[in-house]
Each structure stands twice: as structure tokens, then as C-alpha cells.
Amino acid sequence: ITITIVIQVWWAAIAIVVCCAPLFWFSVKSGKANYDAQRSTEKITRKHNYLSSILVNRECADERNLFGYSEKVNEKFYNEYKIGLEIRVKTLFKWFVKTKLGGALTVTSGALVVLILLNPTIQKVISIGLFISLVNAVFSLTGRMSWGLSRQIDTLVQGREFMKDMEKLMNLSETEGALDKPVYTDKVNRIEFDNVSFTYPGTETEILKNVSFVLDNGRHYAFVGANGAGKTTIIKLLTGLYTNYTGEIRINGREWRSYDFNIIKGFFSIVYQDFVKHSFTLKENCMIGDMNILENNPENRKVHEALCMVGLDKAIKDLPKGIDTNLGKIHNDGVDLSGGQWQRLSMSRAIISLAPVRILDEPTAALDPVTESNIYKIYDKISGDHLTIFISHRLGSTKISDEIIVFDNGTIKEYGTHEKLMELKGLYFEMFEQQRSWYQ
Structure with a gap:
């Protein structure tokens, strides 16, 4: 039924899609920025993972109990984790705001379409039932594009950036025979x-x-x-x-x-x-x-x-x-x-x-x-x-x-x-x- 209604006002769908261009751009930038933030905190993540291992690994138990350093290590773990979290949250919030501004433009375009449809409805060119259906279709479309689609684009871009790094890794030269079993020789003279x-x-x-x-x-x-x-x-x-x-x-x-x-x-x-x-x-x-x-x-x-x-x-x-x-x-x-x-x-x-x-x-x-x-x-x-x-x-x-x-x-x-x-x-x-x- 949504497709049938959109056909009745095809220009509305085109207007909404055009107004989504900033949203798409912000979503792409957001995905790349979030992935870069994650990469920039890799060393910090390794540090707090290492500190976590000191607190839980069996090999450290004797010294951990003898010297009683758990509280100090836990404090260092918290500080490292906090630094990494602040970097990621700052980036996430920055691009969340920009993306939602783009989403607001999309919703605004939907609201303008509804206002334009009011006049033909008042003049009874469009029935009230069709008007209500069109309003539901417009806001359903803008909602999905401003919220769901933006998240999907963000995720896809992060996946694309990851695959770029994976491609660099896979293109590194391989050592011939590195994964093979040793081939023994009789003698090294x-x-x-x-x-x-x-x-x-x-x-x-x-x-x-x-x-x-x-x-x-x-x-x-x-x-x-x-x-x-x-x-x-x-x-x-x-x-x-x-x-x-x-x-x-x-x-x-x-x-x-x-x-x-x-x-x-x-x-x-x-x-x-x-x-x-x-x-x-x-x-x-x-x-x-x-x-x-x-x-x-x-x-x-x-x-x-x-x-x-x-x-x-x-x-x-x-x-x-x-x-x-x-x-x-x-x-x-x-x-x-x-x-x-x-x-x-x-x-x-x-x-x-x-x-x-x-x-x-x-x-x-x-x-x-x-x-x-x-x-x-x-x-x-x-x-x-x-x-x-x-x-x-x-x-x-x-x-x-x-x-x-x-x-x-x-x-x-x-x-x-x-x-x-x-x-x-x-x-x-x-x-x-x-x-x-x-x-x-």
C-alpha cells in the first residue's frame, strides 16, 4: 500500500531522498571517524588488557597477593580504560550530533511534504483517508532513512575501512614455507x-x-x-x-x-x-x-x-x-x-x-x-x-x-x-x- 501511495505523490519521495544527501554524507564521515577513533585507541586497549591480565592471571597470583598491588594496578587499568573511552565517546558524540542534524533535515523535508498536501486535502482533491495514509508513509520513510539507514551506513563504512586494513595485511609478502612442517636434512656441515x-x-x-x-x-x-x-x-x-x-x-x-x-x-x-x-x-x-x-x-x-x-x-x-x-x-x-x-x-x-x-x-x-x-x-x-x-x-x-x-x-x-x-x-x-x- 505504501508503494501505491508514493506513486500518487512521486515528487514527495524524490524530495525526501534529495534532502537525505547530507545525512548520507554525515553517516559516511561518521563511520570513518569512529573506525579511526577505534584504531587510535588500540595501544591504550592493549595496555588496559595487559593490566587486566595482571589482575586475573594465575601466573601473577603469588606476587599480587604478596605485594598487595591490586588496588594500584586496578587504578591504572581504570585510567587507561577511561582515556580510551573518552576518545571514542567524544568522536561518537560529535558525529552523532552531525548525523542527527542531517536526519532532522530529512524529517523537516517530510513535514514540508505534509504541509503541501494539506491544501489539496482541504480542497477535497485528496481524501482525508488518503491524506492520513500519505502522512504515515512520509514519516515512516523519513524515520527509516534518518535513523535506521544512517546506522547501517555507519556500520558499512566501518566494515569497509576494516577490509582496507585487512587487504593491506593480506598483501604483505609471505614467507615461503612458514606454515609448513619442518623438512629435516641429514647434516649441517x-x-x-x-x-x-x-x-x-x-x-x-x-x-x-x-x-x-x-x-x-x-x-x-x-x-x-x-x-x-x-x-x-x-x-x-x-x-x-x-x-x-x-x-x-x-x-x-x-x-x-x-x-x-x-x-x-x-x-x-x-x-x-x-x-x-x-x-x-x-x-x-x-x-x-x-x-x-x-x-x-x-x-x-x-x-x-x-x-x-x-x-x-x-x-x-x-x-x-x-x-x-x-x-x-x-x-x-x-x-x-x-x-x-x-x-x-x-x-x-x-x-x-x-x-x-x-x-x-x-x-x-x-x-x-x-x-x-x-x-x-x-x-x-x-x-x-x-x-x-x-x-x-x-x-x-x-x-x-x-x-x-x-x-x-x-x-x-x-x-x-x-x-x-x-x-x-x-x-x-x-x-x-x-x-x-x-x-x-
Whole structure:
């Protein structure tokens, strides 16, 4: 019936639509402004989300209760949330007012149409019933266009802006093989750094400065030095986290950047200091080192061997379901391991891996010195035919290395065996003697 009535006064519909042009313009601008406001508060949102995690995460519970900082953190959370909310509300209110002004113009145009229709109604050219129907149709049309349509345009524009950002993300270059499983090679004969320099993106400080060294298969190397000397940065370059270095990194005589990333992943197994505690079963946590292990060893023999090598055999016996026990409180029957046991479990992933190069980045930081020494001896034994890199601040573990490379301020300060470096009486000697005094 509305369509029939509008046909009777087609000019009214055209007038209303023309008067909606400012409303459309304001709605488009409003959608873009609201999306930009949301983007501008992303860092603030991350801050208050982080503060929220401090207040609720289990990992923070001990310090939260001991130091009683919940009230202070809650205040910081409120302040950050308030800043972000004020920015969004200010933008929303500004464009809400402008949009509704445009909507008011649309409603006003409808009212003018009604006034124009009064004269033919009084002259009985239009019946009262048709007049009432036309009035309802006009205000129904203006209402939908000034309120419902403006909100829909705002939402659509925000969606369009989001898709623009999504398109930029999707157009970023992809790393070949980044999502593929590692492709393992039989052997890495040699790794060479040739005048490698590196600066982290977004910074100006050069972390590595013309670093050159050679690592040969079957030998064990220790990287030592103060924090920020460049040890871990070298591991990040080797494992593909950054490619914007200068100089050359060669693996088996071939420039590193010419390899597909899935092959790079297959070169290395790493034990990190900041390892991840996955809420999987004990077996699954170990199998992360080689996800094909279940197909090749369905009886779990290699999993048991790796866990026993890192001294978790007694822990397995104490667990209710052995290696099939769920770890973490996310499970109703989940069991939590101690910090040292979690670290041993992370080491088992490297042991079970088929990668020819093994890297230990401060893997024993949570262990006592005796256990640390035993772990290094075990790892030294089982890594006999692998190229192995140790990174450690505790220099007692460096004695098992074939060669020690001492880093200082992004350069190689010294290199050689423990005995040779002690004879030099340089930086390594100074560091070793300082640590020796801790135990005297």
C-alpha cells in the first residue's frame, strides 16, 4: 500500500531522498571517524588488557597477593580504560550530533511534504483517508532513512575501512614455507657468519657489528657474554626471525636467505629459556619437537627415551596416567609440574627432534647448579654427532664445549677453548673468576 501511495505523490519521495544527501554524507564521515577513533585507541586497549591480565592471571597470583598491588594496578587499568573511552565517546558524540542534524533535515523535508498536501486535502482533491495514509508513509520513510539507514551506513563504512586494513595485511609478502612442517636434512656441515651486522627494525642501535665466525658439524660451541652482547640475536637470525641483516650467513656454503623457511626450520631444534607451558599431555608436550614421532614410533619408545634422558622418569611414575597425563589446570584432571620439571620437558623436545643443529638458550636458568651440570653432561653425551650451541651466563657449563665464543657489545671479543681463554686472562677470564668467587 505504501508503494501505491508514493506513486500518487512521486515528487514527495524524490524530495525526501534529495534532502537525505547530507545525512548520507554525515553517516559516511561518521563511520570513518569512529573506525579511526577505534584504531587510535588500540595501544591504550592493549595496555588496559595487559593490566587486566595482571589482575586475573594465575601466573601473577603469588606476587599480587604478596605485594598487595591490586588496588594500584586496578587504578591504572581504570585510567587507561577511561582515556580510551573518552576518545571514542567524544568522536561518537560529535558525529552523532552531525548525523542527527542531517536526519532532522530529512524529517523537516517530510513535514514540508505534509504541509503541501494539506491544501489539496482541504480542497477535497485528496481524501482525508488518503491524506492520513500519505502522512504515515512520509514519516515512516523519513524515520527509516534518518535513523535506521544512517546506522547501517555507519556500520558499512566501518566494515569497509576494516577490509582496507585487512587487504593491506593480506598483501604483505609471505614467507615461503612458514606454515609448513619442518623438512629435516641429514647434516649441517658448516655454518658461517661473514661480516654480519644487524639492527632491530624500528631502532637505530646496531646489535651485531661485522661479526664473523665458523661453526662445524659435530662440535659443541658456547656463546657467552653480558646481556645485550648479541648472543640471542644470532640465534634469531639463524632461525629466521629476521632477514634484514647485512653481510652473509651461509649454511653448507649456501646463503641462508636462499633456503625455503620450512627447510630452515628443519635445521634447528631449540630449548628456550622462556619456553611455553602447553596444557597438553606430557607425551604431546614432548612430541612438539617432532610431530611425526607418533606415526614412526606408535609405541612411544622415543618419547620415553627422551623424557628419561632429561630425568623425568621418576615424575612419569608419579603421574596418574603416566605420559598421557594432562598438564595444566585448564583440565579437570590436569597436573602441574614444578618449574624445573617444565624446563626438563622443554629440553626433551629438542632431544626428540630430528634437526641436525641443537641450540640451548639459557635452558637451565631455573635449575640448581648440580642438576644443571648433570643436564649439560647428558646433553653433551646425546649430542655427540650434532652441531650444538650453548648460550649460558653460568660459565661452569662452558667447559664441555669444544670452543667458546665471547661476545661483547655486538662483536666477538675472544674465542677458543676454556683453557686457552683462561690463559689469555681477558674478558672470559674476568667473568669466570668473578663467578668462581660466588661459590668460595
